[in-house]
Amino acid sequence: MRTRQKFTGEFKSRVVLEILSGEKPVAEVCRVYEVTAQMVNDWKAQFLAAAPQVFENSTPSSGEAERITELEQMVGKLTMQLEIANVPGGGHLHDDLTALLGWQGWSVNHKRIQRLMRQMGLQRPVKKRKIRTTNSDHPFPRYPNLVQLSENK
Secondary structure, eight states, X not given: OOOOOOOOHHHXXXXXXXXXXXXXXXXXXXXXXXXXXXXHHHHHHHHHHHHHXXXXXXXXXXXXXXXHHHHHHHHHHHHHHHHHHTOOOTTOHHHHHHHHHHHTTOOOOHHHHHHHXXXXXXXXXXXXXXXXXXXXXXXSOOOOOHHHHHHOO
């Protein structure tokens, strides 16, 4: 089985720009770079769909940036208040913060609060669950370990 090739964005844009410039037809570009015409057409469609976004203002407005900083400050302050009050939350402090911010008029998602807490270092590391690989709940009889029994003699 052949492994799937992964192409960089630079490579894809170079191929698409060659086609859009009209230097070579699609079939010739496909032969030169050893890619299929379907892939090249998909890349071209993605390229053309994303082209208008290049010229749009991608930096957040100053009002939005101020709102984000204010939200970060509120998250930090409320986290400290909840930890001091020792509110039992079962490890879901971000849910408590989301509710508190909602009552104060903020419209934010719990995932955004969780991300901000992670970035600010206020969230406990996630405890990995132990993967259970043996299924002991089965109707079959269990037999003794004969190797272990023979070693004990």
